[in-house]
Amino acid sequence: MRCYDCYREGIETSAVAVCIECHAGACPRHLHPESEPVRRSTSTGRVWSARESRRMYCSVCHASLQQEDPADPGGM
Numbered sequence: 001m002r003c004y005d006c007y008r009e010g011i012e013t014s015a016v017a018v019c020i021e022c023h024a025g026a027c028p029r030h031l032h033p034e035s036e037p038v039r040r041s042t043s044t045g046r047v048w049s050a051r052e053s054r055r056m057y058c059s060v061c062h063a064s065l066q067q068e069d070p071a072d073p074g075g076m
């Protein structure tokens with residue numbers, strides 16, 4: 001699979017991951033991995049796992065995610 005963003009730039013680059021949103025291939029340069037801590041409670045008590053789950057986004061979807069992020073202070 002080739003990186004879709006590189007393809008739009010007229011370059012052919014092997015993709016290392018697939019965007020979970022649009023399923024486009026992304027090379028390391030266009031890949032935006034988001035790691036979210038996974039909190040998991042067990043039956044033995046409140047043991048929280050610090051394991052991280054990975055979410056791979058292409059540059060386009062990552063940019064749109066940033067726009068949807070309401071963490072912008074003083075927006076209104």
Ligand SMILES: [Zn+2]
Pocket residue numbers: 003004005006007013026027028029030
């Ligand atoms: Zn690329």
Ligand SMILES: [Zn+2]
Pocket residue numbers: 019020021022023024057058059060061062
């Ligand atoms: Zn995408």
